[in-house]
Amino acid sequence: MAVGDARGRATILGRFVGRPAGRLFAHFLRESKSAAGIIVWIGIGIVLAIIFMAILAPFLAPFDPNTKVANPETPPGGAFVMGVDRSGQDVLSRIIWGARIPLAIIAVATTISLAIGLPMGLLSGFVGGRLDRILVLVMDSIYAFPGLLLAIVIAAIIGRGVLNISVAIAIVYIPTYFRVIRNHVSQVKQEPYVEAAIALGMPRRRVIMRYVLPNVAQSIPVIFSVNAADSVLTEAGLTFLGLGLPPGIPDWGFDISLNWQRFEASWWATFYPGLFILILTTALTFVGEGLNDILNPLLRKRDLKATVEA
């Protein structure tokens, strides 16, 4: 019953998002009442809430984030739900506006690293040989650096700005896509159906696109959300160190760096931006871990099914 149900959904969805994606999504919907499914939904809910908060910042924020609106370090209460920081700016308004930068940077950075890491992983894993060894070596040496340290170096070289920060973070996360995809590809490459496709005269490009890619696609959403969670921290770290953005732009990491020395006098100005970094990271981790639980058993289940049929 449940299977037939999902197949119907897969067909309808398949028209819009391509069949493999449709099947993955149908599987996800079917699993959405399990513990992992609930965790994913909670994560998605929080991330969406923060995205809406960022988009609607002009309407939601009670004050201008860059204007002195009260005496510095006014504690939370009254009109200032989260208090006022050492410059007299409303902490809540800065948090609402400050969601924009991390979200934009994460979106751009994870997309860039996906767009570079995925094709390189596919090629390296499928072609193998010397190309593979060289790419693995390069990627492993990037991976060996602590992420934040590497991002600091790159950001210091290419300078400030939202796009530059995104590029710096993207470079840090290319190897995670590369490694996961490449290893998965070198496994799928051994599958009998890949050999059968080659034996039927399929060109290499079609084999990769139609036979290998769909069968490794289930790894992508998981790495995407785990990387996104990690890059929130990297972004906050960069801006905290003053490497990321031009001054004046509200940003959670930047706000912590502005206020942490005054923690004892006005803890709220440091605590609340930190809390939001924590919430966003946790929500993205929920999505990633939950998806991992849901999507990876898909392989095991399919194998089981094949065995039972045989």
Added chain:
Amino acid sequence: MNVLLEAKRLSVTFETSNGPVHAVKDVDLTIEKGTTVGLVGESGCGKSTLGRAILRLLPENARVNGSVLFNGLDLAILSSKEMRDIRGRNIAMIFQDPMTRLNPLMRIRDHFVETIRAHDPTVRPEEAVERALKVLADVRVPADRMSMYPHELSGGMRQRIMIALCLLFKPALLIADEPTTALDVILEAQILQLLQSIMHEYDMAVLLITHNLGLVAEFADRVAVMYAGRIAEEGATVPLFREPRHPYTQGLLRSVIDLDTMKLYSVPGAPPSLLGESVGCPFVPRCEKRMAVCETVFPEIRLVGEDRRKVACHLY
């Protein structure tokens, strides 16, 4: 005599961390147009490797020597693009494990569309589906299977679909690598009858790789018996089964249960390791008729008797 495929002194060596493994050594094999050649031998004797070597489907650590002439064209010197064109169009291959030979995330229809468009990108998907339906009817698969995913089909159905994929371009040669090993006896007979009728219909030669002597006796015109990477004996099916010359062939034929005595003979010992170089006849340790010369001199394969029978043994 109308030669379709001719392997000449074909050798395949795998470079491994333990040294070179000679999986196929100096094999001569001829397949005539429209005929079936059975390639028999025990597991690991190199018969599947030989089949893959023809289509150049071997892994990177394989070194191939000798030549494979297909319609007079040396396959070894073709570019990879030219070879890709041959695969599926002129020479096709079906495998032992139909359960895992279809992409689990692709509908049957798309397998056909992809295969046809791989060779002829100008064909529109609708035309490809039409062509696929004709071939599907030939392998007796109902048309509604086209919209299904592989996991919704049985092993026999999947093997028929694999065969249909191979037939799309009416190849002159089909390499069937143990096509029925993973299927039950009933299905085995069905699939083989199907193959035979299709062979006649499509005027196709078949290289039937198997360890099942019964299949070969029934379907093959000629038989090549492989042992330790070499052809031990080769000849027309009926005379070879009536009067096997090579001691290994004799042992192999006795290894089928005898219903009168209910006894099962087995060739003593195990096949030799193919790692490194060897001297003498590879069958010596297991041979009941060994002579002094067998230990030191390798018996080259040569014509013995009628029907172009060839045997690699010092007895003849």
